[in-house]
Amino acid sequence: MGRVCIYGLAMKTVMDTPVRGWRDRVFLAAAFFFVSVFIIFVLTLIITDVFYVDGKAVTTVLASKFIRHALWMSIWTSCATTLIALLFAVPMGYSLSRFRFPGHILADAIVDLPIVFPPLVAGLTLLVFFSQTSPGRWIQEDLGIEFVFQPKGIVLCQFVAAASFAIRSAKTAFDDVDRRYENVALTLGCTQWGSFRRVCLPLARNGIIAGGILTWSRAFGLFGPLMIFVGSFRGRTEVLSTTIFLEQSVGNLEVALAIALLLIVVALIAVTGIRLVGGSVLVKR
Amino acid sequence: MICTEEISFRIGTFQLQRLSINIAKGEYFILLGPPGSGKTIFLECLCGLKKIDSGRIYIEGQQVTNLEPRARGIGYVPQDYALFPHLSVERNIAFGLRVRGYQHKDSQAKITETAELLDIQGFLSRRIHGLSGGEKQRVALARALVLQPKILLLEEPVCALDEVTRQEVCVQLLDIQRRLGLTTIHVSHNLEEAFTVADRAAILNEGILQQVGPLDELLSKPNSKFVVRFTRHEKNLVCRGNGQERPEPEQPGKGP
Numbered sequence: 001m002g003r004v005c006i007y008g009l010a011m012k013t014v015m016d017t018p019v020r021g022w023r024d025r026v027f028l029a030a031a032f033f034f035v036s037v038f039i040i041f042v043l044t045l046i047i048t049d050v051f052y053v054d055g056k057a058v059t060t061v062l063a064s065k066f067i068r069h070a071l072w073m074s075i076w077t078s079c080a081t082t083l084i085a086l087l088f089a090v091p092m093g094y095s096l097s098r099f100r101f102p103g104h105i106l107a108d109a110i111v112d113l114p115i116v117f118p119p120l121v122a123g124l125t126l127l128v129f130f131s132q133t134s135p136g137r138w139i140q141e142d143l144g145i146e147f148v149f150q151p152k153g154i155v156l157c158q159f160v161a162a163a164s165f166a167i168r169s170a171k172t173a174f175d176d177v178d179r180r181y182e183n184v185a186l187t188l189g190c191t192q193w194g195s196f197r198r199v200c201l202p203l204a205r206n207g208i209i210a211g212g213i214l215t216w217s218r219a220f221g222l223f224g225p226l227m228i229f230v231g232s233f234r235g236r237t238e239v240l241s242t243t244i245f246l247e248q249s250v251g252n253l254e255v256a257l258a259i260a261l262l263l264i265v266v267a268l269i270a271v272t273g274i275r276l277v278g279g280s281v282l283v284k285r
Numbered sequence: 286m287i288c289t290e291e292i293s294f295r296i297g298t299f300q301l302q303r304l305s306i307n308i309a310k311g312e313y314f315i316l317l318g319p320p321g322s323g324k325t326i327f328l329e330c331l332c333g334l335k336k337i338d339s340g341r342i343y344i345e346g347q348q349v350t351n352l353e354p355r356a357r358g359i360g361y362v363p364q365d366y367a368l369f370p371h372l373s374v375e376r377n378i379a380f381g382l383r384v385r386g387y388q389h390k391d392s393q394a395k396i397t398e399t400a401e402l403l404d405i406q407g408f409l410s411r412r413i414h415g416l417s418g419g420e421k422q423r424v425a426l427a428r429a430l431v432l433q434p435k436i437l438l439l440e441e442p443v444c445a446l447d448e449v450t451r452q453e454v455c456v457q458l459l460d461i462q463r464r465l466g467l468t469t470i471h472v473s474h475n476l477e478e479a480f481t482v483a484d485r486a487a488i489l490n491e492g493i494l495q496q497v498g499p500l501d502e503l504l505s506k507p508n509s510k511f512v513v514r515f516t517r518h519e520k521n522l523v524c525r526g527n528g529q530e531r532p533e534p535e536q537p538g539k540g541p
Contacts, residue, residue, distance in 0.1 A: 186355060
């Protein structure tokens with residue numbers, strides 16, 4: 001029962017052993033000390049924002065058409081990114097987990113590479129690729145799929161920065177599914193695809209959803225590569241994170257922080273919501 | 286019924302070497318060997334879960350060497366049963382029927398019939414998580430038997446059970462096998478099980494088949510030192526397992 005998955009979504013790790021003696025108490029106290037320090041720290045940061053923001057800033061944020069647009073952009077781009085990332089993550093995670101092909105160790109390492117990319121480097125690289133290289137220009141000019149300074153570019157940036165989380169989680173989830181389940185399914189009449197769909201995928205679902213949540217969170221708050229690759233045009237390529245930057249750069253600190261609070265609230269609702277829905281559906285084993 | 290012709294399979298440094306076995310229709314065959322001797326790999330080759338490097342496999346005279354697992358008509362119960370944890374007992378049993386596109390009514394009738402045979406009607410709606418070892422074993426058997434396979438492969442079917450239940454379950458397995466007339470291969474490292482169930486046995490060591498024949502013959506006319514050692518060692522374990530709280534000191538010269 002001691003398996004904890006990313007985001008605590010996969011399995012309940014309820015402490016149902018009785019606490020006896022001072023050693024158990026010290027152990028529990030130590031564990032909860034770190035939990036509380038972390039949570040208090042994060043809450044303090046948010047409360048600091050709350051105190052800095054005044055009513056005027058809040059009304060400005062709520063009334064602004066552009067900020068509503070940025071919020072909407074943030075939501076749809078991050079959701080689109082998450083869907084595309086999961087579309088890649090499931091087959092990739094399965095392949096990396098199950099098949100041994102030449103260079104699979106390298107492939108596995110490359111999956112993690114975008115996580116260590118500094119955000120600015122990711123944005124710059126995308127910009128150079130699409131504006132300076134012939135394959136990039138071919139995509140933009142001949143195929144007519146424009147990314148630079150376009151809403152589509154937001155999704156691309158988010159995908160580059162966040163897809164690794166989904167792929168990594170999916171791979172770990174598939175690693176945890178015992179091969180024997182699939183073998184039995186094959187003898188019971190499934191094809192490879194059938195055993196994947198009926199057995200492997202349902203058993204890996206928790207981990208895949210956890211990866212989706214991480215991806216969405218990263219995509220929703222992404223800032224660095226966006227500023228370089230798509231800029232922040234009012235009403236066009238502006239998302240909440242870039243709006244915050246623009247507001248604070250012209251000195252509207254209260255408004256910037258009010259938008260930040262909006263971002264935090266939306267993220268909190270989304271992440272908790274998925275956890276509650278996903279958790280209750282999935283943890284009844 | 287089942288005939289393997291010099292099948293070989295290599296994985297890492299381990300190799301199954303030119304295994305030839307003939308098993309008659311309706312026979313209860315037990316494959317014995319110490320852990321790591323290749324018993325499981327042999328079963329997986331028979332099922333088609335592993336592709337053999339050379340040799341041929343025949344089932345009822347028909348060559349199945351390159352057939353997919355689902356087309357071989359084999360029921361496979363792996364060690365620890367591998368019941369699908371995301372499905373209920375009933376859905377586990379219904380799994381093969383659903384995959385094969387049975388109508389709900391037909392599959393329901395088959396499930397009821399199999400559940401009665403194995404006496405598991407009482408917990409069809411339960412989840413796998415809370416079942417005991419013996420219950421899991423019966424559910425896994427039901428999941429394989431509901432498809433009416435011609436051949437049943439049991440991988441260490443009773444090794445997860447306690448000593449008392451083990452004997453009981455072996456008798457039940459034999460009973461079911463006789464009633465359905467199933468050709469059965471039972472893989473085990475435990476000679477005691479062989480005494481209870483087997484018509485014939487084979488002993489495997491390091492991927493090489495040591496001896497095949499009726500149990501008496503293996504005990505009375507062992508053809509190699511390994512067979513002597515294996516059967517003697519296992520026999521001692523059997524003696525200890527039979528309720529003697531203090532095993533008698535080993536007496537040299539006693540035994541086969």
